[in-house]
Amino acid sequence: MSAAKPPRPPRWADRFLEWYCQPELLEEIQGDAYELFDVRCEGKGPKAARRAFVWDVLRSFRLSTIRKITIQFSPDMYKSNFKIAWRNMAKHKMYSSIKIGGFAIGIAACLLIALFILDELSYDRHYPETGRIYRVIGEMTEGEFAGKGVDFPAPFAKALKDEFPEFEKVARINPNSLFTGGGNPIRRAESNQNTYEEGFTFADQELLDILQIPMVYGDPKHALDEPNTIVITKRKADKYFPNENPVGKTIIANNNTDKPVKIGGVIADFPPNSHLQYDFLITMKGVEFFPGEGNNWEASNYHTYVLLRPGTDLAKLEQKLMPIIVDKYLGANLSKAEVEQVKRTGRIYLQAVPDIHLHSADIHDGMSHGDIRFVWLFGAIAAFILLIAVINFINLSTARSANRAKEVGLRKTVGSTRGYLIAQFLSESLLFSAFSFLLGLLLAWVLLPYFIQLSGKSLQLPWFSWWFLPSIAASTILVGLLAGIYPAFYLSSFKPIQVLKGKLSKGSKNSGLRSALVVFQFTTSIVLIIGTLVVTRQMNFILNKKLGFEKDQVLLLQGTQTLGDKLPTLKKQLQQLPAVDAVTVSDYLPINGAKRNGTEMWDAKKEQQGNSFASQIWQIDYDYLHTMGMKIVAGRDFTEGMRSDSQGVIINQALAKKLNFTQPLGERITNGYQKLTIIGVVEDFHFESMRENIEGICLVLGNSPNMVAVKLHSDNLQKAVQDISATWKSIAPSQPIRYTFLDDSFAQMYNDVKRIGRICTNFALLAIIVACLGLFALSTYLAEQRSKEIGIRKVLGASVGSILGMLLQNFLKLVLIALVIAAPLAWYLMQEWLKDFAYRYQIRWDVFVLAGVAVSLLAVLTIGFQALRSALSNPLDALRSE
Amino acid sequence: MHRIHLGEFEELVLLLVAVLHGNAYGVSVMEEIEQQTGRSVNISAVHAAMRRLEEKGYLRSEWSEATTQRGGRRKRLFDITQAGRAALEQSRDTYLKLWDQIPGFAPKTNMA
Numbered sequence: 001m002s003a004a005k006p007p008r009p010p011r012w013a014d015r016f017l018e019w020y021c022q023p024e025l026l027e028e029i030q031g032d033a034y035e036l037f038d039v040r041c042e043g044k045g046p047k048a049a050r051r052a053f054v055w056d057v058l059r060s061f062r063l064s065t066i067r068k069i070t071i072q073f074s075p076d077m078y079k080s081n082f083k084i085a086w087r088n089m090a091k092h093k094m095y096s097s098i099k100i101g102g103f104a105i106g107i108a109a110c111l112l113i114a115l116f117i118l119d120e121l122s123y124d125r126h127y128p129e130t131g132r133i134y135r136v137i138g139e140m141t142e143g144e145f146a147g148k149g150v151d152f153p154a155p156f157a158k159a160l161k162d163e164f165p166e167f168e169k170v171a172r173i174n175p176n177s178l179f180t181g182g183g184n185p186i187r188r189a190e191s192n193q194n195t196y197e198e199g200f201t202f203a204d205q206e207l208l209d210i211l212q213i214p215m216v217y218g219d220p221k222h223a224l225d226e227p228n229t230i231v232i233t234k235r236k237a238d239k240y241f242p243n244e245n246p247v248g249k250t251i252i253a254n255n256n257t258d259k260p261v262k263i264g265g266v267i268a269d270f271p272p273n274s275h276l277q278y279d280f281l282i283t284m285k286g287v288e289f290f291p292g293e294g295n296n297w298e299a300s301n302y303h304t305y306v307l308l309r310p311g312t313d314l315a316k317l318e319q320k321l322m323p324i325i326v327d328k329y330l331g332a333n334l335s336k337a338e339v340e341q342v343k344r345t346g347r348i349y350l351q352a353v354p355d356i357h358l359h360s361a362d363i364h365d366g367m368s369h370g371d372i373r374f375v376w377l378f379g380a381i382a383a384f385i386l387l388i389a390v391i392n393f394i395n396l397s398t399a400r401s402a403n404r405a406k407e408v409g410l411r412k413t414v415g416s417t418r419g420y421l422i423a424q425f426l427s428e429s430l431l432f433s434a435f436s437f438l439l440g441l442l443l444a445w446v447l448l449p450y451f452i453q454l455s456g457k458s459l460q461l462p463w464f465s466w467w468f469l470p471s472i473a474a475s476t477i478l479v480g481l482l483a484g485i486y487p488a489f490y491l492s493s494f495k496p497i498q499v500l501k502g503k504l505s506k507g508s509k510n511s512g513l514r515s516a517l518v519v520f521q522f523t524t525s526i527v528l529i530i531g532t533l534v535v536t537r538q539m540n541f542i543l544n545k546k547l548g549f550e551k552d553q554v555l556l557l558q559g560t561q562t563l564g565d566k567l568p569t570l571k572k573q574l575q576q577l578p579a580v581d582a583v584t585v586s587d588y589l590p591i592n593g594a595k596r597n598g599t600e601m602w603d604a605k606k607e608q609q610g611n612s613f614a615s616q617i618w619q620i621d622y623d624y625l626h627t628m629g630m631k632i633v634a635g636r637d638f639t640e641g642m643r644s645d646s647q648g649v650i651i652n653q654a655l656a657k658k659l660n661f662t663q664p665l666g667e668r669i670t671n672g673y674q675k676l677t678i679i680g681v682v683e684d685f686h687f688e689s690m691r692e693n694i695e696g697i698c699l700v701l702g703n704s705p706n707m708v709a710v711k712l713h714s715d716n717l718q719k720a721v722q723d724i725s726a727t728w729k730s731i732a733p734s735q736p737i738r739y740t741f742l743d744d745s746f747a748q749m750y751n752d753v754k755r756i757g758r759i760c761t762n763f764a765l766l767a768i769i770v771a772c773l774g775l776f777a778l779s780t781y782l783a784e785q786r787s788k789e790i791g792i793r794k795v796l797g798a799s800v801g802s803i804l805g806m807l808l809q810n811f812l813k814l815v816l817i818a819l820v821i822a823a824p825l826a827w828y829l830m831q832e833w834l835k836d837f838a839y840r841y842q843i844r845w846d847v848f849v850l851a852g853v854a855v856s857l858l859a860v861l862t863i864g865f866q867a868l869r870s871a872l873s874n875p876l877d878a879l880r881s882e
Numbered sequence: 883m884h885r886i887h888l889g890e891f892e893e894l895v896l897l898l899v900a901v902l903h904g905n906a907y908g909v910s911v912m913e914e915i916e917q918q919t920g921r922s923v924n925i926s927a928v929h930a931a932m933r934r935l936e937e938k939g940y941l942r943s944e945w946s947e948a949t950t951q952r953g954g955r956r957k958r959l960f961d962i963t964q965a966g967r968a969a970l971e972q973s974r975d976t977y978l979k980l981w982d983q984i985p986g987f988a989p990k991t992n993m994a
Contacts, residue, residue: 025929031955034927038951039909060926065931770926 003448007039007046009053009206017057020066029060045630080801085428098777099393100436106389107440112451113382115459120370123273123357128212129307134350137363141345145614159308159329163758165732166317169307171206176301185559187477189250189260194735196559202287209738210307217747218247218265227286233279237266257561264474264750270457275356275367297330311857312713321348350721384524390769391517396781397487397515402722404491409499421492429484437476443740454758521771522818528764529851530826534843535757538834541841542750548685549590550629554742554769555724557708566731567705577723579714584627587704588618590687592749593650604675606669613658617671619702625682627711634682635665638701649676653684655696661762676700689749690839772862774812779863781806783870790870791878800871807867808860815859819852883891895931896940896970900962907957928969932960
């Protein structure tokens with residue numbers, strides 16, 4: 001049967017040819033191809049002939065043969081298109097304003113977030129040699145000291161320079177407050193009034209060479225050459241030396257009149273998008289923080305920056321670093337087993353300077369950085385808000401298709417082509433997009449100050465950057481087309497006969513897609529709401545968690561080391577104030593940014609075996625535990641008058657557990673220099689951010705005079721502060737008092753969490769507003785569509801309640817589906833976020849219920865107004881027209 | 883006025899249209915190229931060349947009667963125009979002139 005049929009060329013290729021080929025060329029090309037096919041069938045068989053046919057068709061696909069796309073560029077047509085679009089817009093004010101308003105909100109949100117992201121990405125790209133500047137990172141992958149860090153021993157930089165020709169320059173900085181980096185009181189040599197300044201660091205001259213920060217005064221090559229020189233920023237120079245060249249003048253830091261520092265140069269301020277933010281660079285020349293430090297490989301306090309020679313193979317260099325440093329330098333102090341272990345589990349690598357800001361979340365460098373994950377998160381949020389707005393546009397356009405259907409039918413009848421109609425609808429959506437962008441820009445501009453506060457960044461709209469307006473224009477067109485393309489194709493596809501006969505059921509067609517889009521909108525909104533709730537709860541969890549110390553009503557006096565011998569007097573006088581409970585002198589406080597002193601320690605009996613552990617050693621005085629409200633769970637506190645207590649130590653429970661003593665009291669531990677006897681165990685208290693577990697800590701008696709903590713018990717804080725100020729004034733008249741409250745400093749540790757919480761809240765709000773706007777318009781429209789049906793139902797005896805229920809349930813169903821999708825998604829995402837915290841809020845079901853109820857309520861309120869209006873309307877009004 | 887350039891392949895096609903004299907269309911020209919020169923070309927290349935030649939005014943075309951062959955489609959039959967003939971002659975003359983100037987080469991046949 002089939003053998004009788006002559007073979008035919010492949011149908012698809014034939015149709016493809018017919019589709020692309022210009023009609024006047026088609027007959028010739030197709031005819032020749034057919035003829036060739038027949039000839040080849042006889043010669044080589046049908047299979048080969050088919051293949052050859054396809055090849056011929058494909059080869060004939062040339063610029064000269066393809067159908068010309070017929071777009072008529074007549075300005076009149078566009079004028080008419082836009083005029084009709086404008087009339088349509090003006091006629092349906094409510095829908096138009098919802099479309100435009102929602103769009104504008106989405107665009108404004110996107111713009112602001114884009115500014116934020118651009119700023120995050122711009123960090124540390126401004127140095128002339130940015131591409132060759134790196135920060136050195138040390139990493140241990142296992143063991144007690146696992147983690148990444150940037151602190152290296154003092155001679156490390158020189159070793160790098162000596163051993164590896166790949167390094168053109170190597171520089172160290174030491175911003176550690178242990179060595180008076182951080183904040184210090186300073187004054188001009190001829191003044192005696194101190195001012196407290198922050199942003200001190202020690203630095204090598206090479207740092208200036210590597211970064212090449214522009215110099216305002218002084219010689220960039222030799223500004224930090226000599227001992228006791230300092231480089232300050234322009235803003236500090238303007239503050240202390242207004243209108244003069246400060247180079248060569250001297251300032252006194254920390255009342256240290258024996259060692260005035262000479263200003264070697266003034267650099268331009270570090271821009272806000274630099275990870276280094278210092279105002280005072282003190283030279284490292286001739287500085288040793290303890291005798292022999294220059295050759296000491298055991299104390300690591302230096303951040304090390306390098307400038308690579310051009311063309312260096314980074315991977316190769318990184319491989320060599322650790323082995324050579326260990327063999328030639330580090331190994332001398334280690335046992336053979338330790339050398340092996342360091343070589344196996346440790347590595348030294350280089351981090352490109354532009355990566356520091358966003359890719360340092362797991363690196364301990366004592367700086368606060370951005371986080372690449374938030375860049376992604378915010379980017380995603382912006383995209384979703386815009387998407388929600390685009391969906392509104394699509395939904396409203398297609399829902400109102402019934403109204404446009406007649407127009408389409410008529411236009412087609414009088415000779416409009418589909419292409420023309422598509423152009424018409426796309427112009428309409430472009431017009432909407434243009435209005436939305438204008439409004440969005442305006443909105444972004446108005447909201448910018450608020451967003452600056454929210455994000456903690458100094459941002460501005462780059463109106464005058466060459467790329468800004470063109471990219472806005474391009475986005476206008478892109479978004480306009482994106483939002484318009486589906487409605488345009490959908491609306492232009494109506495068949496005139498059916499439409500004019502009234503066959504197209506009003507707006508109900510395609511409700512499947514519309515429902516899916518609504519579900520998507522609400523899923524997104526619910527995820528954002530749940531996210532916001534979880535972030536807020538985690539925040540509250542942290543702020544209210546039992547900390548192991550009392551953070552309330554503790555006042556911290558800062559810079560007290562400058563009082564010198566008068567410090568005990570201050571303490572005594574403060575203790576006598578009626579509002580004061582207790583006073584302690586110690587720099588070591590359980591808040592981030594206070595002094596820290598991590599050390600390697602050993603169980604005294606096992607020191608020779610090399611089993612070291614990491615611990616903090618904090619110097620405190622007799623009143624510390626009492627003032628901080630910490631609890632002794634075994635043993636005792638330090639007792640005044642017990643001489644042996646100077647060799648005693650109080651450890652925390654975490655350390656006790658790690659040491660694994662059956663009875664820790666009386667056991668001895670050592671840091672290599674000094675053997676300490678455990679006299680007490682203090683209950684664990686959080687001294688770092690809750691992102692981390694509580695580590696071991698040793699409290700010893702000692703003098704650390706930078707800070708005084710005062711526990712108050714007064715209801716009248718103001719009076720208490722006044723009294724304390726007066727006491728301070730009487731003791732240190734030349735120095736202004738500086739104080740903070742412990743709970744404030746504590747809350748500051750979680751500023752970033754708070755910020756994320758606030759940003760999430762705001763954008764979740766925006767998302768839900770846009771989604772609800774869309775829902776409102778959609779429900780209004782559908783209620784209008786069903787007004788006749790409602791009228792008939794009422795005539796037949798339906799109650800207001802049942803009609804209301806009928807109108808509501810359609811949408812509530814969608815919201816419920818969205819909730820079902822959103823809940824597990826949000827749960828998973830938030831679980832991931834919470835992994836950052838060692839101490840975290842356990843997500844409970846009530847979060848989901850709360851989000852679900854809130855969204856349902858919002859949806860009901862949004863729809864309810866319209867639904868009620870339709871349900872209450874007089875059926876006569878709806879029915880009398882027919 | 884600039885002279886219209888005649889490509890190598892175009893010249894070949896033009897020649898063959900003249901040779902086929904009244905029976906020149908896509909397939910016949912293509913087959914003729916294969917037979918006479920041994921060159922295997924795609925039909926689309928022939929079409930393109932003939933289209934260009936027609937635009938240049940060297941060829942003209944008309945539709946044949948429809949037959950049951952080719953799915954009932956007509957052939958577009960090409961014929962050389964006066965301008966085409968002139969172009970061919972000019973090309974030949976140029977070549978001959980150049981050949982004459984090569985010492986030790988003589989044309990095989992005298993075509994003049």
